[in-house]
Amino acid sequence: MSDHNNVHLIDHPLVQHKLSLMRRKDASTNSFRRLLNEMAMLMTYEVTRDMPMQDIEVETPLEITTCKVIDGKKLVFVSILRAGNGILDGMLSVVPGARVGHIGLYRDPKTLTAVEYYFKMPKEMHERDVIVVDPMLATGNSAIAAVDRLKECRPKSIKFVCLLTCPEGIAALHTAHPDVPIYTAAIDRELNSHGYILPGLGDAGDRIFGTQ
Template identity: 90%
Template sequence: MSNVHVIDHPLVQHKLTLMRRRDASTNSFRRLLGELAMLMTYEVTRDLPLQDIEVETPLELTTGKVMDGKKLVFVSILRAGTGILDGMLSVVPGARVGHIGLYRDPKTLTAVEYYFKMPGEMQERDIVVVDPMLATGNSAVAAVDRLKELGPKSIKFVCLLAAPEGVATLQQAHPDVPIYTAAIDRELDSHGYILPGLGDAGDRIFGTQ
């Protein structure tokens, strides 16, 4: 678990608790997820490199530090990853965006890919993969497998909630990929849902069933 980072900031935990509520509306759930994603972005990007540039203040010329957002790629696992992606882009609007379409086979719980679109020159980029739930871990492993084929500089995985089973699966397959999450819940049920969890994140974001 040394490569797992639980972001326990009070604001993150407060918003997560509100999202767990069964009676939270679609609008409320979506708004809270965006806000929580923005807060998590600060921790996820903490170690990104900076470069010095000259900037002219109203009083004099000085040197400041900036991050090259174009070297950062947020990769959303469709469809639920969109909820985290929007919040992160509010903080780092210059980041590039990739999409991976995966769905979970209801019988085997394995990930099936149906879409893959990435920016060019991925060898020069740092990747942050976003998906609200790290449940079985099969989708996360499938996504990282595909992304490693492109040879990026680094990969991180960001989720709202994780199950111990999902953490173990992703760490076993990719021990070099750090996991950032707001909470690690108790377990998975027989259908592969996180308990206590917050339900199906995609359905709650988009108001579907």
């Protein structure tokens, strides 16, 4: 994994291989969804690398020893609806004890700004580390709106995870929230005039749910 200015590029060969297959326009809804699930699992390993651990006593078949475990309940995966849900399942298969929050945002087609329609988080957010998930960090408007809202809950930390981003999206999120690290599998070339990432992979939500 290579780091640059609070952007963590997850360049593991398995992640890059699966992303390449997802980009193909003839990838079926079924294969796109399966690849996204696998990628989310793999990316979770990198994103949770610095998770706090605690000691517990374990009795092995031979003796009692001290071992380290995570407290999965202290982690909250926050999905930006609806496309974020495609990443959520893979992450929960790796950290099944994690709590889940949802933020519903839609992009106003005229202004491209994010409008909130749903917000539901676990209790005691001040004790929890938050990982926000959305397949694309494009204009950055949805990500900024989501992090703005989450900061009102005062969680211990916030990370942002996406499959793809572009220089414009990184710049926008970093300007608004320089303290939030971005984890991504690729930094693509640019945004087009409609707010889509190029070369990108199209509309992630449509491809996950087969609504094109």
